[in-house]
Amino acid sequence: MALIDCPSCNKKISDKAAQCSHCGFGIGAATDDDMLRKRQMQKFKRSQSIQTQSMIAMLMFISGFGFMYWGDTSPGDLQYNIAIGCSVIGFIWYIINRIRLIFVKKSD
Numbered sequence: 001m002a003l004i005d006c007p008s009c010n011k012k013i014s015d016k017a018a019q020c021s022h023c024g025f026g027i028g029a030a031t032d033d034d035m036l037r038k039r040q041m042q043k044f045k046r047s048q049s050i051q052t053q054s055m056i057a058m059l060m061f062i063s064g065f066g067f068m069y070w071g072d073t074s075p076g077d078l079q080y081n082i083a084i085g086c087s088v089i090g091f092i093w094y095i096i097n098r099i100r101l102i103f104v105k106k107s108d
């Protein structure tokens with residue numbers, strides 16, 4: 001008996017089980033095509049959510065910068081620090097999401 005990942009919820013289940021004990025997904029009823037389609041769908045959804053997150057991160061980065069220059073702030077101001085914080089977090093978050101996206105695309 002081997003353990004496989006449920007194509008629906010990704011939890012470990014027995015390959016002998018007719019359906020997933022976690023989410024009830026019918027393994028036996030699904031053909032290989034169904035499984036493949038389901039996996040591709042999951043991958044698509046995951047990369048979509050990462051893309052959304054990297055867009056938010058990018059916005060944070062840009063608005064942090066905008067705030068810093070356009071907000072008439074000077075170094076040391078609370079506003080300035082918040083703006084820098086936003087840019088830095090946005091930038092790092094963006095990079096992390098790009099890396100995650102590469103890994104999602106690689107995992108086949």
Ligand SMILES: [Zn+2]
Pocket residue numbers: 006007008009010011020021022023024025
């Ligand atoms: Zn499941």
